[in-house]
Amino acid sequence: MPKTTGTIDTKYRFYTETIEVSRLSAQAFFEAGDELYRGKRYFWQNKEKTLTLVGLGHAHIIANNLEDNRYEDIDMKWKELCQSSLKEKADVSPILFGGFSFDPKNKVSSEWDTFPSAFFVVSKFQLVIQHDQAFVNIHYITDEVKSMEPFEQLRIERDALIHTAQVKELKVHAKPTLIKREDRLKDEYLHAVEDVTKRIREDEIQKVVIARSLKLTFNDTFSPATAIYNASMEQPESYLFGLENDEKIFFGATPERLVKVENNKAQSAGLAGSIRRGKNSLEDKELGDSLLTDTKNLGEHKYVVEMIKKVFMQYCEDIKVPTRPKLMKIRDIQHLYSPIEGDLKKESSLFELVQALHPTPALGGEPRQDAIKIIRESEQMNRGYYAAPIGWINAEGDGEFAVGIRSALVENEHAYLYAGGGIVAESSSLEEFEETRVKFRPMLRTLGGNMND
Numbered sequence: 001m002p003k004t005t006g007t008i009d010t011k012y013r014f015y016t017e018t019i020e021v022s023r024l025s026a027q028a029f030f031e032a033g034d035e036l037y038r039g040k041r042y043f044w045q046n047k048e049k050t051l052t053l054v055g056l057g058h059a060h061i062i063a064n065n066l067e068d069n070r071y072e073d074i075d076m077k078w079k080e081l082c083q084s085s086l087k088e089k090a091d092v093s094p095i096l097f098g099g100f101s102f103d104p105k106n107k108v109s110s111e112w113d114t115f116p117s118a119f120f121v122v123s124k125f126q127l128v129i130q131h132d133q134a135f136v137n138i139h140y141i142t143d144e145v146k147s148m149e150p151f152e153q154l155r156i157e158r159d160a161l162i163h164t165a166q167v168k169e170l171k172v173h174a175k176p177t178l179i180k181r182e183d184r185l186k187d188e189y190l191h192a193v194e195d196v197t198k199r200i201r202e203d204e205i206q207k208v209v210i211a212r213s214l215k216l217t218f219n220d221t222f223s224p225a226t227a228i229y230n231a232s233m234e235q236p237e238s239y240l241f242g243l244e245n246d247e248k249i250f251f252g253a254t255p256e257r258l259v260k261v262e263n264n265k266a267q268s269a270g271l272a273g274s275i276r277r278g279k280n281s282l283e284d285k286e287l288g289d290s291l292l293t294d295t296k297n298l299g300e301h302k303y304v305v306e307m308i309k310k311v312f313m314q315y316c317e318d319i320k321v322p323t324r325p326k327l328m329k330i331r332d333i334q335h336l337y338s339p340i341e342g343d344l345k346k347e348s349s350l351f352e353l354v355q356a357l358h359p360t361p362a363l364g365g366e367p368r369q370d371a372i373k374i375i376r377e378s379e380q381m382n383r384g385y386y387a388a389p390i391g392w393i394n395a396e397g398d399g400e401f402a403v404g405i406r407s408a409l410v411e412n413e414h415a416y417l418y419a420g421g422g423i424v425a426e427s428s429s430l431e432e433f434e435e436t437r438v439k440f441r442p443m444l445r446t447l448g449g450n451m452n453d
């Protein structure tokens, strides 16, 4: 008999049960939840492909619309749920998965209106694939004094979902046809880049990341499972994430880690500065070499590394920061990359690091608060969860957050894509526009739309 854990005398009672399952495809499990749990699922795979998570259904939601203290609020409620409810350690730790908006003070009405400033879920059914082993958890959280009866029903459902995922072939739906593509606020974007460049040259600010968006319209709706599957094919070297919110799914394949905490080790990375891939290996190497010595891109990168280093000095000990960046080559683009690590101080936590790091100057700018204000005013759009932390934390406080770039929000037959770039004194609006075109490519291919690109 699998072990069931729980308590009876707190506000919530949190029951978990873990079973090990053989041979279970994460994508198939996600797809198996299509009928009953569409709109209430998540998907996560780390960059190294050593951890895959799928959540189906909501056992519990922890969300808020706070402008300040949104991290502390989630952290506190999660700890409360774990500490007061789990009597014993579950076989596989329950996971809280979700994300934050880029800027909770941005009130522009948009496709993101239904997403709270912080949105996290504990799934009813949680799949964890790690070290070649697959585990499915049931989570049942109640604030009433109830019998364990519903648990029996959940076991039946769990077994049905696993069965479906194992025996039904993964349906790979054809990509719908792109029928319309709009570059949203293109003139505003170009103007914003020019204006910000000027303000940087006048020493008003040092760096600001300016982004823009595409709206795509297709002849049909999307299967979220297929969209995630396609993204994994397009960007095998990136994190893969998907977070459903009723009719909408925010998903993407991002190369950028915000922060990971495991056994008190904290890891982050500066990822900023870009150049396209070459048409052959020779050109690719030339482009990469030129990126490594290009002052404009090294400038973009330096602000990020310095800021992360400063945060790590506050929250960690024994910090390691490389003296110069190396290249991260992904399918469409090469970036300057500096991994940073340290030992988390006893009193520090993952959410504290997320709060202190978001947004790094790879997504926001330097100084941070001034940059966020300029972004809010000059982009004239709402980034929603684009360029913001997305990830997970477990009951022990370990977890990982990536930065939600190379991403799209999909709603029925529409997709909204986002891409930006770091503006410094040497920036030019047309080159930055070009850089965003390259950054749109993976999501455009994933969605089957590359009209005029």
Ligand SMILES: C=C(O[C@H]1C=CC=C(C(=O)O)[C@@H]1O)C(=O)O
Binding pocket: 209, 211, 256, 271, 272, 273, 274, 300, 335, 361, 362, 363, 387, 405, 406, 418, 419, 420, 421, 422, 439
């Ligand atoms: C803001 C984005 O990329 C960031 C990450 C890597 C390189 C960047 C750059 O070179 O500008 C950006 O800072 C994006 O992809 O939308």
Ligand SMILES: [Mg+2]
Binding pocket: 272, 273, 274, 300, 421, 422, 435
């Ligand atoms: Mg750039």
